[in-house]
Amino acid sequence: MIRIDDRLYDEAYFSARSAELAAEIGLGAQDTGRYAVCFSETVDWLALFFAIRKAGASVLPIHPGTPYPAARKLAIGAGCDRLFYNSLTAEVLEPSDLLSAEGTLLQMSSGTTGAPKCVARNWTEIDAEIESYVATFREPEDMTPVVACPTTHSYGLICGILVALKRGQTPVIVNTANPKYLLKVLREIERPLLYSSPAILHTLARLTPAGEQIHATMTSGTLLPDPWFADIRAKSRFMFQQYGCSESGCIAINPDVTSAGDMGFVLPHLIAATGNTAEDAGEIVVSNGDGAPIHTRDLGYRRADGMLVFVSRLDDMINVSGLNVYPKDVEDAVMAMPAVTDAVAFRKADRFAGERVALLFSAEAPVAPQAVREWCSRHLASHQLPMEILQIDAVPRQANGKISRRDVAARHLAGEFNKPIAGAAS
Incomplete structure (x- = not known):
């Protein structure tokens, strides 16, 4: 059974409805189609x-808020x-050389380190x-x-819904982004486990x-800033x-989070290789023992107790005169400042240092960049200090809560964030 908002749908409903849909769109018993939905x-x-999964076909789930031209582009790209x-x-779209006899779940990567690409994982x-x-x-x-969270993303679809059904549980899907309604739903359930984005959880x-707690929360997708955590x-x-x-699915789970960077213990069907200490942190490379290794482009290490610890995205690291700056260190320092609600640090070219730190932040009220600079000078090393500071209405985050620093840097270079906040010094 699956509950969607306030309505319960049992297994008989989905069996009958899936069979109807399969007949209506002409799904065969061993279908080789590649369908975007x-x-x-x-x-x-x-x-x-x-229905598509039962037929052994391939499916590309597309977020329901996607406009038609963008959805069509995604479908063709996959x-x-x-x-x-x-x-x-x-x-009916143009035939593609990507068609295969093996059914897969198709996903478009988030594009945080480059152009989004299609990732195919078979049902096995x-x-x-x-x-x-x-x-x-x-x-x-x-x-x-x-x-x-979106059921068109593997986090909600696989970990939220399919895992629950495997356990014999009834997942509750909440489609609205209204946090007050979500709190109401959580209060109605005896022991809820909330799968959502970092921004919603915060x-x-x-x-x-005060004095009230959510029974259990699950976070994924991006490293929580320390104040949010x-x-x-x-x-x-x-x-x-x-x-x-996207390429491997869930790699590790932490059953008791005490630090934002502690990603969890690697699931037994996977092998993860990386550094062994913070000093020799290396790229996290994952394998299932059969296929080619998956390079995550994440920098991390494995503690002696087996905990996988995340340090930074390799592509996000900023090199200031040969010294590494991890954006999260800058963001955590800035977000500890009173009134600041969110922040993103990213690289900006500099003719003297090669690269420098630039910063966008949002706050409850106008905050002068000089005040932010003075705050940072008391909490960060000189090479970590932002050289350019801009206050904006909201830090741009993707639907899954991630920030694409590459996208932010490009938009900043194009002048998108140069309009000052009313009442704030520039």
Whole structure:
């Protein structure tokens, strides 16, 4: 069974509806189609997903808020032969050389380190991930998963829904982004486990009254800024964290998060190689023992107890006159400043130092850049200090809560953020 907002759909409903949809769109018993699906209604999307998966075909889930031209571009980029855009009448696309006889879950990578690319994982790999996840991560067995993140993303679809169904649980899908409604849903469930984005979790933590806690929270997708982590940890009775990438799925899970950088213990179906201490941190490289190694482009290390610790994105690191600056160190320092609500540090070319740190931040009220600079000078080393500081309305984050520093740097270079906040000095 699956609950979507306030309505419960049982297994019989999905079986019947999936069979109807399979017949209506002509899914065969061993279908080799490559289908892109963008539906506004979650129940319709899931019913079609189950039908496509049962037929052994391939599916590209597209976020329901995606405009048609963008959805079509994604479908073509993923080599799909048909696009279902809020209709069971498919748009037939140009044939692609990406077609294969093996059914896969298709995903477009987030594009945080370059242009988004299509990642295909076959259903056997997905099943192995689910088996490993369920067998290893036992803490939520008596909890009800509440999925308040896109079900078109592997975090919500695999870890939130398919894992719950494997455990025999009834996942609760919440489609609205209204945090007050989400709090209401959480209060109605005896032991909820909330799967959501860091930004939503932080908002809920700030809205939750003093003395009240959310039973359990799961965070994923991006490293939490230390001030956000402290707020969420304080308002969560149990706090979990998982780490992964599009190519491999979930890599590690932390069953008791005490530090934002502690990603978790590597799932047993995978092998992860990296540094052994903070001093010799290296790229996290993942393998399932069969295919080619997956280079995550994440810098980290493995503690003696097996905990995988995240340090930084390799592509985000800023080299100032030969000295490495990790953006999170700068962001954490700035976000500890009163009134500052969010921040992103990124590289900017400099003719003397090669690269320098630039900073965008948001705050509850106008804050002079000089005040931020003075604050940073008391909390950061000289090479870490931002040379350019701009206050903006909101730091640009993707739907999954991630920040693409590459995108921010490009938009900054194009002058997009140069308009000053009313009342703020520039």
